[in-house]
Structures are given as structure tokens and as C-alpha cells.
Amino acid sequence: MLRALLYILPLALTIYAFIDCLNTPEEETKHLPKVVWVIIILLFWIVGPIVWFFAGKVRRPASARHGAGGWVAPDDNPEFLKSLKDESAQAKDDESTLKDWEADLRRREEELKRRERGEDTEG
Template sequence: MLRALIYLLPLALTIYAFIDCLNTPEDEAKHLPKLAWVFIILLFWIVGPIVWFAAGKLRVPPAGGRTPSEWHRNHRTTWVAPDDNPDFLKSIKDENARDESLLKDWEADLRRREDEMKRREDGAGSGDASS
């Protein structure tokens, strides 16, 4: 049982560090590029993961948050979905109002043109009958 633990514990630590390194954004990896950290974690079985956790990653959330790691200890720093953002919803309402106004202007212009065409047809039709 103890022999299994001797192999499973470092393996679990390596797998956890490997997944953590892969999920870390490139700009949060310290001292080395992320690819170098992946090789260190995989090649140096016990020491690599320990060094990664000790010195390889920024442990403070970036200012302003980011996606997909925008949840830091159950604290949301940015909007998750557009329908949760009041600024986005307001912009949709404003855009809808502009579209409605534009549509009304087009409809009024269309009615004016149709009326103008009817007047021309009526004028041309009465002019032909009197000749």
C-alpha cells in the first residue's frame, strides 16, 4: 500500500501541475514561457511540479478579470453574459430606437413618393383625356 502511495502521490501532483499550467494564460506564467514550464513539469517528475507551484505562476488575479478565468474564489470581476450587462442592454435599446426611427422615416418617405406618383398619374391621366 505504501509503495503505491509513493508512486501515486507524485503522479497526482504532476498531473495536477500539468493541467494547472495548461489552463494558465501565457501572461501569468512567470520567469519562463509556458511551453518551457510544461516540459519542466513533465521531465522533472517530482521537482518540476513543486517548482511550478512555488515560482511558475502569478497567484494574484489580474486586474479587471479575464475570460475564461474570470471567477477568482467565487468573485466575478467582469460580466459573464451580455444579458447580464446593463450597458449592453441599454445599447440594444438605443439601437432599437434608432432603427425604429429610421424605419418610420423610410415609411414616411415611401408614402410621400407614392402620393407624388399618384398625383403625377392623375395629372397625366386628366391631361390625356382633355387632349
């Protein structure tokens, strides 16, 4: 089992580095052209992927990657938090409107019952 792990982990690392290298735009590769990085990753299948991750790609901080227009966690997104407040205010407005409608319905039902009782006694 341990022998299999000694082959599977470097292979998985190599595959991941290979795919990462292929998906990286040419302008984000450092020191060497992208084609050379692919050859290094595939030829030196333990050292190549490690060197790629540390020296082959421009690393940007998370704030730069997900800055303007990018994905932001909901609890860090002021627009999302504002929309929750707006929804909460809308729900309160809807609730007050519903209470007004229920009160109006009760008033109309009572008025209708009074009319029916009045018509029954008159008739």
C-alpha cells in the same frame, strides 16, 4: 489504451502547467521565483504541475480579472445592453421615416397619374 492514458494525461497536465507558468508574470508567482517553478514542474511531472496550480500562482476572482476595461459577457455589460436599446430606438425611427417616404411616394405617384389622365383628356 489505459496505459497510454496514464502517460498522456500527466504529460498534458505538465505541458499546460509549464506554459501557464511561462505566461504568468513574475509578480504573480507565489512562494518561489518563476524559474524555480519551471524546474519543479519539469522535474516532478505529476506533482509539480498540481502544486503549481494550487500554490504557485496568485489567483484572482473573475471580477478582478475582467473588471474595469476587461472583457465582460454581453448580458452583463450595461454599455452593450444600452447600445441594443439605442439600436432598437434607431430602428423605430428608421421605420417611421421609411413609412413617411412610402406615403410621400404614393402621394406623388397618384398626383402624377392624375396629371397624366388630365393631360390625356385635355389633348
